[in-house]
Amino acid sequence: MNIKNTALSFFLLASVHLFSQETVVNKDVVKVETKLSYLDSIKKTFIKDDLASCVDSLWMKELTNLDLYNNLSDDIKNINIDQIVDYELPTALLKERLAAMDAKSPFNIEYNQGLENIIKSFLKNRKKSFERLMGTSEYYFPLFEEALAKQNVPLEIKYLAIVESALNPKAVSKMGATGLWQFMYQTGKQYGLKIDSYVDERSDPLKASEAAAQYMTNMYKIFGDWDLVLASYNSGPGNVAKAIRRSGGQQNYWNIRKNLPKETQGYVPAFLATMYIYEYHKEHGIVPNRASVKHFATDTIVIKKQMTFKQISDLLDVPVAQLQVLNPSYKLNVIPFYHDENHYLRLPQEKIAVFASNEDQIYAFAQHELDFREKPFQVTKAIVVRDTMNYTTQRITIPKTKYYKVKRGDNLSEIADKYDVAVADIKKWNKLRSNSVSYGKTLKIITDQSIVRTVKKESKVEAVPSEPISESQRVVASEVKVNKEEELASNPERKDIEYVVQKGDNLGNIAHKFGASLADVKKWNNLSNHNIALGATLIVAKNEIVIATDNATSGSFKKKSNIAGISKKESVEYYVKKGDSLFSIAKKYPGVSISDIKKWNDIRGEGIKPGMKLKING
Known part of the structure; x- marks a missing residue:
């Protein structure tokens, strides 16, 4: 008996050491938390109903x-x-x-x-x-x-x-x-x-x-x-x-x-x-299919802010197809908000409870997505971040044109959701008169593009107001202002323009955006191949001369650049390529507007054709 007790005591003593080791090891384990998206963070705060979904x-x-x-x-x-x-x-x-x-x-x-x-x-x-x-x-x-x-x-x-x-x-x-x-x-x-554009x-x-x-x-x-x-x-x-x-x-x-x-x-x-x-269906052997949701299992709620079916689907985990069935009068999968008229959303009863309990968060999410939509002819305020290298960094937003080819089953509402733009904007950019769009048609989509510029701290930096400006002013609207234009004209300062690599970028499209050749961008950044890292800062233009005037009456800015190798009095010829527009061509030449190109080339409408020769003055 004594031998058994001694053996048991020895085993317990040895086990204490093992357990203590395991505890130490567990303390060293680092818990990695996944960063939540804005949508997930909103849903995490929801007061939830545990009722199971009743819809098949x-x-x-x-x-x-x-x-x-x-x-x-x-x-x-x-x-x-x-x-x-x-x-x-x-x-x-x-x-x-x-x-x-x-x-x-x-x-x-x-x-x-x-x-x-x-x-x-x-x-x-x-x-x-x-x-x-x-x-x-x-x-x-x-x-x-x-x-x-x-x-x-x-x-x-x-x-x-x-x-x-x-x-x-x-x-x-x-x-x-x-x-x-x-x-x-x-x-x-x-x-x-x-019956209107949104509701039938x-x-x-x-x-x-x-x-x-x-x-x-x-x-x-x-x-x-x-x-x-x-x-x-x-x-x-x-x-x-x-x-x-x-x-x-x-x-x-x-x-x-x-x-x-x-x-x-x-x-x-x-x-x-x-x-x-x-x-008499029973007498003829007709067995009705089961209806998994009946009308009395649904209810309605007043919508206080315009929302899309996709937003509601993401927030409440209700399929868009189900929202379409329960709310068939909304033609564009959008519930509009009119100040003088109520619009209602019909949902299964348990989802109504979730919506009513979390209205503030739901409308905050809708506003959050609305804030990211492109505002017509506007730029955001320049965000000035001071670093330790005697430079000031500015991040501005400029329009970026993309093209989308319509696939089978597409509609304007889904395409607008994909690019986070408004249906009305897509119709305006593509001169569409109705909400129908034909299969195979290529649509022009204009989205926001963030660009970073750096200047020396000695320059006086001011944030640019978010006011409507013309197309010719978009790229230069947040340039650095100097105290006197005459001082810069007599002693011009040349600067390199830098760009932070965004998701989906490649070296070719970055070079194209800034009118530079692929070889030059590689040379300026000492790149041996085409690989670039997300978030990397690239030089996209060398020795740019910036002249920014402060015109109190018109709010206009002027910019002079040698990116395209053009002196003030020189002109170049540009041959229109497939997919070009007057807007995209004007963007290639800083300080050049659509109206300038139309005036120099006697163009009265918006139409240009591939192969057409255009004169661009310095």
Whole structure:
């Protein structure tokens, strides 16, 4: 026993030393923390809701799928309801079911051979389509029923949205009818639906349903028959009135059907066939798809600052596709902010809780992104940083032109988000009149470019105000001012211009930006190859002469440079290359403006062509 206790004591004593070593080693471990982005730092402060997401992305894809709309539209337009369809549904049983439907509906649901044919055609060819539609309708039908009930319109009218749009709020017909209820532009305006560059309320399920219910009410006051109201919704009240006259004053839809437009002849039968399939889908083995989110699982919140779907998606972890489904009236994936009008964002209920609890941080993030957008014809204040080498460093922002080739599926909103610019700016730079852009088109994008310059401390340095300036002044707007222009003119000081390498730069494009050759840049910086490090400072122009005048009345600055080897009285010839613009050419020659080039070369418009010879004066 003593031997066992002695051995145990020895083991414990030895273990203490081992554990103490491990503790020391662990203390030496350096914990590396990943630097958070601004977005992550905002989200880290969110008060979060632990409820699980109730939305299935596959079902969201189903809601945005247009193939159902296209297929059903073609069926209704082209179906021949007089053609017998071979399908196992006894006529006697069908008559019995239609009579049961008629007993509890204000519509005239009477058996006829045409109605039997279209019901059998849908059952034979469109079973899968109706399974999908029944899943989608779980989301939309409560909306429709509420709007219809408010104006005492028969609730069966909800089936009309299936015939009109296959329950797709983004559906657009060849004639331009838009939304769940397929309103034409003028009719939508007539019934109070707002349509502008950002918003199209014809695609808003709530507002469009209310407008549709109002339309039905107005038409019923005219015709007094719900079948004729449906016909007028499709072809217009004028065509229905003409069909009544041509039929000798008869006012039953089936009696005037032959005198209605061809599309309307199959319209009401398609509506009644849809109603029948919904009523008796179980008897025909139709199993509705599951709807993973219903209308009562969502809510709305007022937006107090313009926001994009991408910003909301990044902040709340909601897919953009889901935001599009829940908010279909926003055409550009942007929720605008007007001072005299509220705009609402619809979200799943648990996301509403997150948004409402963190509004300040969410709007701060939107403002943060807005602050980084390019301001037209402005430069930021020069940031002066003093170093220990008797120099002052200035960092300024100048425009940088990029080009983007439009790919399949692109839209202006996504391209604007990619480059952090406004849609309106892209349209202005590329002279676009609408928000549509064709595949393969090359777009000009102007973004901010940071440039660093260094000068001796003896010079008087002043920050340049952030005021609009002309294009010819952009590059020189934050140059160093000296006390007297005459002193510099009599004893000119030559300076090298330096540039800090940014992400995505290479030696070739840096040389091109400053009008220097690649060989010169390598020589000035003692480079043996083309490799450059991010953040490195490069000399991009040698012996530049800077003359900056302080003109109190115009705020203009003048600059003289020997970068391109031009003396004051010399001129050079420039041959236009592919992709050149007057703006990009003017940037190559400091102190030269677009108006100068147009004046020297007698150019009246903006158009220049590759190979064209331009004269550039010193």
